Amino acid sequence: MPAGPDWIHEIKHDGYRLIIQREGKRVRLFTRNGNDWSDRFPLITEAALRNRISSFVIDGEAVLLGVDGRSDFNGLHSRKHNDEVQFYAFDILAMQGEDLRPLPLHLRKNNLARLLARPVDGIFVSDFEQGEIGPDLFRHACMTGLEGLVSKHRERPYRGGRSPHWIKVKNRTHHSIDRVKEAFS
Template sequence: MTLPVYRPMLAQPGPPPTGGDSGTWSVEVKWDGMRALIYIDGGRVRVRSRGGLDITGSFPELRELGGAVRAERVVLDGEIVAFGPDGRVSFSGLQERMHVRRPVRVAELARRVPATVMLFDVLHIDAESLVRRPYRERRERLHGLVAPGRHWQVPEVFSDAEAVLEATRRLGLEGIVCKQLASPYRPGRRSPTWTKIKHAQVADVVIGGWRPAGSPARQRVSALLLGVPDGSGRLRYVGTVKTGFTDAARRDLAVRLRALGESRNPFTGRPEDEPLHGVRWVSPELVGEVRALEWTANRRLRLAIWRGLRHDLRPVDVGPTLGR
């Protein structure tokens, strides 16, 4: 019997629990990483991204998890992160590893930028699916299921949302996630029983156009035009990003986007806040991540900063819900 394939449950933006509600919620750190479901069957490990892509080969150190679980067949949910030299979570370090598949390069990066998976849920043990069980029970079983290891942790949970939110702000972490202890796991769905509170707006976006700079021989990106799916298969324009790129990223993006060139505007309507002279439209196939000061009242990104391509996501994985 093969393990069932799950899609990860997702959190909605929402307020933290307060007062009398605090005892019915779990409060956890929101890690600035890459969501993953880990399938372990007879010691063999497969790692899948939020969008269902097999990323096992990119993170060989996680294969050691196969010998650390006290069951034959397990499905775990967690967040893959990388830590910088200062001990802080480094999204840029993790990004180096997301799209690499060549074994020699993967091995080099695994030594230089080792990955750690923060495990926070278990969906399946042996012949038993746990998705209908309350989160409190799933979390208790997770603690007894996974032995300690170098490349995984089962992070602590808390009950005081305001205190943890302030602590994550001081430590430069992304924010918190609050989960109702009685909630079942809802595969592939966003649910108000899991709420996220972030210190800055972070959003997954789809690239629909770009503005080039430089000569044809040394072309690079000067700006990207961004959108999010509107729920009906169309791409809704949400703004541009012009900062946050390294020189290497500007050159790499230009190469990728030239190969996706299209003659037609992929957005619903004409981007009205961006001069379009010199803009090149592309097939909306690449997903990226930006950090912005806020979403404006007309649903545009304000002061967006580029964080990088999300090789683990496809445009279909970027829902109409803003942010991630």
């Protein structure tokens, strides 16, 4: 877990990674594999349409919250609650036709905060902390039963795929680890 002052730490929700792409009155939701899930999560789609900016691309996670306020992957995977699934945005890739990916993460986060300044049910800015707090934050995430943290270097541009500047650390006691073990057994 990175501990330097140039790192931003975000909660790793147990959900589906999605890209929201809005162009005018059309909203599309894409998975990492390029599948179009636009009709799957109506709350997210409607929230994107209610934003005052009509052109943007944001990266985040589709999450179903359980009664305890934590993500409920089994409920999400069951597809029985698709109309309750919310989107936690952690990055913005484009806005009003401008490609923001070359900008440092901290500037993209500022743009994301401006885009989502007016709260709309269904899409939220994912909380984050900056600085040397990473290891302490990870210990707390584990104690409270969260899936883990993702740490990103604040000065880096957006890059798809794995990178030494984008580190995911999972809670080894979280139930999502069992799904990984089952997949490989």
